[in-house]
Amino acid sequence: MHTRCRYGLRSSVGEYKIAEEAHIKAIQIDEKSVEACGHLAQFSFVAGELEHARVHPKFLHSNATSHKWAFGAIAELLDNAVDEVNNGATFVKVDRVYSKIDNSPSLLFLDDGGGMDPDGMRKCMSLCYSTKKTNNTIGQYGNGFKTSTMQLGADVIVFSRACRNGRATQSVGLLSYTFLRKTGQDDVIVPMIDFDISKHWSEPILYGTQEDWSTNLKTILEWSPFNSKDDLIQQFEDIGPHGKKIVIYNLWLNDEGVYELNFDEDDEDIKLIDETAHLSKLSRKAADKQSHISYRLLHSLRAYASMLYLRKFKNFKIILRGKPVEQYIISDDLKYPEVVIYKPQVSSTKQDRLEMIIDTWIQLQDVPSPSKIEKLIIGWRPKI
Ligand SMILES: Nc1ncnc2c1ncn2[C@@H]1O[C@H](COP(=O)(O)OP(=O)(O)OP(=O)(O)O)[C@@H](O)[C@H]1O
Numbered sequence: 001m002h003t004r005c006r007y008g009l010r011s012s013v014g015e016y017k018i019a020e021e022a023h024i025k026a027i028q029i030d031e032k033s034v035e036a037c038g039h040l041a042q043f044s045f046v047a048g049e050l051e052h053a054r055v056h057p058k059f060l061h062s063n064a065t066s067h068k069w070a071f072g073a074i075a076e077l078l079d080n081a082v083d084e085v086n087n088g089a090t091f092v093k094v095d096r097v098y099s100k101i102d103n104s105p106s107l108l109f110l111d112d113g114g115g116m117d118p119d120g121m122r123k124c125m126s127l128c129y130s131t132k133k134t135n136n137t138i139g140q141y142g143n144g145f146k147t148s149t150m151q152l153g154a155d156v157i158v159f160s161r162a163c164r165n166g167r168a169t170q171s172v173g174l175l176s177y178t179f180l181r182k183t184g185q186d187d188v189i190v191p192m193i194d195f196d197i198s199k200h201w202s203e204p205i206l207y208g209t210q211e212d213w214s215t216n217l218k219t220i221l222e223w224s225p226f227n228s229k230d231d232l233i234q235q236f237e238d239i240g241p242h243g244k245k246i247v248i249y250n251l252w253l254n255d256e257g258v259y260e261l262n263f264d265e266d267d268e269d270i271k272l273i274d275e276t277a278h279l280s281k282l283s284r285k286a287a288d289k290q291s292h293i294s295y296r297l298l299h300s301l302r303a304y305a306s307m308l309y310l311r312k313f314k315n316f317k318i319i320l321r322g323k324p325v326e327q328y329i330i331s332d333d334l335k336y337p338e339v340v341i342y343k344p345q346v347s348s349t350k351q352d353r354l355e356m357i358i359d360t361w362i363q364l365q366d367v368p369s370p371s372k373i374e375k376l377i378i379g380w381r382p383k384i
């Protein structure tokens with residue numbers, strides 16, 4: 001999981017790793033505590049035989065508040081798809097779909113990466129369990145999926161298709177805060193069902209009894225926007241032979257009772273409600289502010305996603321509401337680019353531990369006034 005600064009840029013693979021590591025340290029992620037939480041936080045699965053410590057649903061909810069900004073949460077899900085480039089992913093689609101039950105908007109993510117087999121699905125739904133072991137992935141903590149989906153909505157359903165060791169499978173998992181809360185669960189229970197699709201038909205994979213499997217299916221149907229098994233199976237149609245699809249529903253509303261994400265203002269974008277917009281309507285200053293890049297990055301997912309990754313993708317696209325996002329490599333706009341190689345000396349004694357500051361000054365091309373300069377700080381200021 002990445003705790004975000006507002007303009008968090010992604011180092012996709014390798015080349016910006018050092019800068020990103022510095023950034024991650026600077027924003028104080030304590031890996032040890034994350035590891036410790038891993039020992040505590042295995043979810044329980046209705047039909048699985050997994051040993052688990054108990055995790056109360058309130059933990060899930062409080063954990064979700066680690067993202068203060070909805071686009072930061074969306075970025076976690078984009079990161080997971082970008083990590084799948086290592087497994088052949090060529091796209092991630094982000095879109096608004098409507099819930100079949102009450103026609104409310106839901107958020108959809110679909111990628112054609114390697115997907116997850118039944119075991120991978122269970123790991124994905126567990127806290128602090130990451131399958132990513134190499135240093136060419138963005139994800140590392142095993143928490144991003146849970147915190148981000150729960151920040152965006154109360155409930156998420158996941159569909160995944162994978163082919164591992166000659167066996168093709170498809171799985172459905174439901175992480176539903178509504179279900180956990182309304183049924184008064186003391187444990188985070190994640191109903192899941194898996195099918196073996198290696199042959200020409202799809203065969204339920206049983207871990208316990210047929211009844212356990214059917215109970216899981218029943219719970220998924222009761223608490224998801226899908227009414228029947230056929231309806232669930234249909235969801236795999238646009239996944240292809242492997243990949244992952246996420247539908248986040250019961251999206252959160254803000255204090256005024258409106259959806260935090262605005263799908264209506266621009267049908268090729270997802271906007272974030274500007275809580276201050278009504279204060280400054282139509283003024284020249286407000287118009288300037290809204291055309292400034294720093295405003296667009298905060299309020300337009302298309303603008304944010306365009307500059308999120310520092311590496312230009314060769315064979316991968318983020319497709320937002322049907323239209324690919326044009327990548328904007330922010331460093332191309334540096335007016336006086338300079339590369340600083342930072343080699344910290346690691347010392348165990350406290351007085352030797354010098355902190356450093358690296359300031360990078362960037363003048364962006366479309367700033368409203370030439371005197372206005374954006375500043376990006378990477379690193380630490382000495383405490384003198
Ligand atoms: N789109 C995806 N395709 C395939 N597997 C995925 C996808 N998203 C998540 N997973 C699997 O689920 C696991 C958990 O994802 P999650 O985002 O919670 O953690 P992470 O990416 O490993 O680490 P971080 O917390 O740093 O994001 C991943 O390690 C990966 O195995």
Ligand SMILES: [Mg+2]
Binds near residue numbers: 079080
């Ligand atoms: Mg992740």
